[in-house]
Amino acid sequence: MSQHPSTYIPKSALGKWFESRLPIAGLVHSSFIAFPVPRNLNYFWTFGAILVFMLISQIVTGVFLAMFYAPNAALAFQSVEHIMRDVHYGWLLRYLHANGASMFFVAVYIHIFRGLYYGSYKAPREVLWILGVVIYGLMMATAFMGYVLPWGQMSYWGATVITNILAAIPVIGDTIQSLLWGGYSVGNPTLNRFFSIHYLLPFMIFGVVILHVWALHVPGQNNPTGVPIKSGKDAIPFTPYATIKDIFATVVFLIFFAYFVFYIPNFMGHADNYVPANPSVTPSHIVPEWYFLPFYAILRAIPDKLGGVIAMFASIAVLAFVPWLDTSRVRSTAYRPLYKQFFWILVADAILLGWLGAKPPEGWYVIVSQIATAYYFIHFLVILPLLGFIERPLPLPNSILESVLGAKKGGSGMPAGANAEPQIKG
């Protein structure tokens, strides 16, 4: 935004009058119409737009659900059933909201791994990346509190387990726990304040998303080669190219989303959450929603309460330091033969941790969890810093254009176009 002075010229007299008082049309024009986009972006770059769509979708469905939901321990479960059975299209609103949370995380995980693969966190995009980690943290807090609201068995016991995690923090843990509970245990005050915060956080996410997009528009987008835009030929205007591509990808994503909403709306949920909260009986097997499972596996892998809690928070916090842990000067993994292998091992490790998080904490599951947890940290704290010194990257193309069209004189090394992801030109 700031580095691209607007070339927007209002046509009408009213437009000129308004633009001279609030130059918002010029801001939109320079950010989303004339904004230069690398011409070699693949479909992994459409998930930012998909995520903005999902955030808006969650806010809209959430605002409507809040019109019918009662944030009171005696009424909450009934009011959710009321939404499902009595409110016109209430089932649709709730299934869109509940599955929408899962879809939000599907998209954000693809978005995060896209960033890790193409080195989108490297200079000059460190602040952009850290803002992304902040958004991810806010998303997790929002999703956790939202899952508590139906006040079913998983809601209640999920809230109990997570608030007990915070009590492990030395010195201030008990105070934090008491302030979250508003009582001596998870109860009505807890539900009431979780609802309030669940309603607040999405708007905070929205604010950080604006900063995230702003921080993106200062250096511009990364691309599959990691080579910055060097001339006008490397770029195409955001509108129509990126706009249409983002819309198309969002529509395809919506088909995936709709399949869950209309055919398997409870696939991501847990049957125990259709049982009202009961403080005297724990479900035989407490599992969080799927998107928390890798972190849950890390929490349980450490045979020490405080240690498990530290490991879990560290596994998220370590992401914020990735721009400095990665010592390689090459952004895109397409040109990093060694890192490419470790990247996919990390993906497999994360999926393995997710699978382990859903398993009971006994026998060899515990040992495998410990190995997978150790590897997760070794990847970020040992492998990532060392590879930059050991690895011999492949030659980079001279420009984005060259990677798309192939080197003209063959002077600059590899036919990078074959290596960089499918070249879908907008």
Place this chain on the structure above:
Amino acid sequence: MADTTTTLVEPTRRDFLYIATGAVAAVGAATLVWPFVQSLTPDAATVAAGAPVEVDLTPIADGQIVKVFWRGKLIFIRNRTPAEIKAAEDVNIATLRDPQADSARVKPGHAKWLIVYGNCTHLGCVPLGHQGEYEGWFCPCHGSIFDTSGRVRGGPAPTNLPVPPYAFTTDTKIVIGQEVTA
């Protein structure tokens, strides 16, 4: 006297006013945070509802575990069999993670009654009674094992199931929430 190259500017009355004003604003803002944080603490009704509760032990059969609530917290009342008492007393407490003698966890003369909080000290799940290696409790969530004295014997739980404040008013009646009978 050697002159330093940097010229020190004498603080003015205006500097003092800036700092003093800023300090007052900061103290005011910090003070205003207090009522907001206090509003989150357990309210008066919740505290009032946390008064001691009386429990009659007569209907509890030998070996039975009964669940009661005090302050929204689950409490186990276990009528222990002689074998369970013996198992709890015969442990070398030096081998325990949270060393505590069984006698320190029951009231003198009432060794058959074990009264402990019913939430696992790991993350608060409800352990299942008469299960696990020591026939005490087993937590299905993360695998903590407790013996017939409610002491942690395995798994991630850091401490024993705590004993709530309670007292016997008669041989068959307890009051949970107060240490000594009035």
